[in-house]
Amino acid sequence: MIRIALIGTGSIADAHLEAYTRFPDRCQVVALVNNTVEKANKLKMKYDLDCRIIQDYRELLELDEVDLVSICIPPQQHAEVTIDCLHAGKHVLLEKPMAMSLEECDRMIEAAEESGRILSVVGQNRYFDPMMKLKTTLSSSLVGRIIHAKVESHWWRGHNYYDLWWRGTWETEGGGCTLNHGVHHIDILQWMMGMPETVQAVMSNAMHPNSEVEDLSIAHLSYSNGSMAQITCSVNHHGEEQEIVFQAENARVSAPWKISASTQLENGFPERNTVLEQKIDEFYNELDSLPFTGHSGQIHEVLSNIENDSRDVMIDGIEGRKVIELVTAIYEAAITALPVQLPLTKENLLYTREGILAHAPRFNQKLSMT
Structure with missing residues (x-):
């Protein structure tokens, strides 16, 4: 069972949760992260999740029970949070845009290579x-x-x-x-x-x-x-x-x-x-x-790669950088x-x-x- 955490519980987080809940035999959402607890609780109740609410994403970095992190926060935070999660040994599915600059993209790609973890940038189309x-x-x-x-x-x-x-x-x-x-x-x-x-x-x-x-x-x-x-x-x-x-x-x-x-x-x-x-x-x-489309199709691919100990995703950091x-x-x-x-x-x-x-x-x- 692949254990999922979502950082950010705004509107795009719905698309991620709808996709994850399509694969109940393969993954489980164990944490939602938002500095506003009320927003996270609304999603928790909407999807009937048995998960913890965390206000600071840095608490996730020490949790062994998190394998994959969906990052659904504003773009200016993408690089820092992604790099921290990769260095903590977590796979990352990152909402678009990848980052605000090419310099940040290059550091994120380097972190993925150093960690040996998946960095997949959302391109659901x-x-x-x-x-x-x-x-x-x-x-x-x-x-x-x-x-x-x-x-x-x-x-x-x-x-x-x-x-x-x-x-x-x-x-x-x-x-x-x-x-x-x-x-x-x-x-x-x-x-x-x-x-x-x-x-x-x-x-x-x-x-x-x-x-x-x-x-x-x-x-x-x-x-x-x-x-x-x-x-x-x-x-x-x-x-x-x-x-x-x-x-x-x-x-x-x-x-x-x-x-x-x-x-x-x-x-x-x-x-x-x-x-x-x-x-x-x-x-x-x-x-x-x-077999699956949109966010569900990309999440299916990421889950399959984790299950098969592979990193062969269609939109990795190099593709996202383009x-x-x-x-x-x-x-x-x-x-x-x-x-x-x-x-x-x-x-x-x-x-x-x-x-x-x-x-x-x-x-x-x-x-x-x-």
């Missing part, structure tokens, strides 16, 4: 059937090389969304919609297409006066093979439509699933290739579905109005948290807090 099937389809020879990708991470949040004390500042949230909303689609993009060579970007705060961070960003990515991608991240878009589209040599495929394929006429104009469309569609629909590297490149390109070359190094402007805080634009002054 990879564990849904449409994304897994799209990834497999792109990896086949049917669609050909990716030429262009378009990511639309469109969300809508009211201005009072940023009244929460830790949202809307570079010091506590680490960034705006790019880091905290677009992160999942950015992860999917790099998972399917790889890391770019150059990033250019712009960003602004158009609609949220109680936030100093961006609420809209647009990035252009260039790849060494001539391919390109564009990413729009927003919390201003009505309808909250999210989409990722890949235009490849032979066909266009996307999530939500849609397919279109063309072939040339004698004059070079397009003609619909229904034969290829049907072939790709059949390939996609014949792929096996995942997303932060892309987001950091977008921020640096937007701040400097210059193209940014990847990979980023320790000399880059925003490699450290101190570098981010020194150069990040404060679009507004955050005043209201709850």
